[in-house]
Amino acid sequence: MTTTDIDWKSFLDKVSTEKDWDEFLAKFPVDMTEEEKAKRAEIFAAFDPNGNGYLxxxxxDKGCRDILGLYELFEAKKAIMRAYQAAKGVGNNSDETGADYVEKNEFRLLLVYLRDYFILWKIFEKIDTGNDARINMDEFMTGVSKIETFFGIEIAEPEAEFAKIDANSGGQLLFDEFADWALKKILLGEDKALV
Known part of the structure; x- marks a missing residue:
């Protein structure tokens, strides 16, 4: 299973029914159809104003706001950074500079990651009631039922799960920790580890 197999709309509808998520998801042409490939090429060209072939x-950041019109995503800097870090250098076929940028052959992957990490950011925000970009134990305990609903999982031992997610043992869940955990839960199921 990959993130392209996930019905993200059902996740988004659980997060908020106040937004037109179909319109949001349509801004990420990630399918392999000729039409979507053409849209990606057009968007990449608009994101790449100097025409050097990498972003x-x-x-x-600017393209999310000005080209895609995704102001909410533009404000979700952690999701953008995470998507950028995940996509850059994956398909590096050029010089050493390419590893530090997102090249055209990595753009589809970037769009997938932007979509996925933004959705996870929105879920993270729902649990982070202190609005400090961290989830403490109290917020996690209060948000367990939301997390179970969003991901369709059961968290039998919330304190132990919190400790498992808290990779740096800082007593707070950072977005990176939450996103890693959530993707493993969604993609691999309850007790499977990444190989």
Missing amino acids: SLAEI
């Missing part, structure tokens, strides 16, 4: 973080 910096600043160009991606």
Whole structure:
């Protein structure tokens, strides 16, 4: 299973029914159809104003806001950074510079990651009631039922699960920790580990 197999709309509808998620998801042409490939090429060209064939973080950030019109995503810097870090250098076929940027052959993957990490960010925000970009134990305990609903899982031992997610043992869940855990839960199921 990959993130492209997930019905993200059902996740989004659980997060908020106030937004048109179909319109949001349509801004990420990630399918392998000719129409979507053409849309991606057009969007990449708009993101790449200097035409050098690769995108910096600043160009991606600006493109999310100005080209895609995704102002909410533009405000979700952690999701953008995570998507950028995950996509850059994956398909590096050019010079050494390419590893530091997102190249055209990595753009589809970037769009997948932007979509996925933004959705996880929205879920993270629902649990982070202190609005400090961290989830403490109290917030996690209060949000367990939401997490179970969002991901369709059962958390039998919330304190132990919190400790498992808290990779740096800082007593707070950071977005990166939450996103890693959530993707493993969604993609691999309850007790499976990444191989």
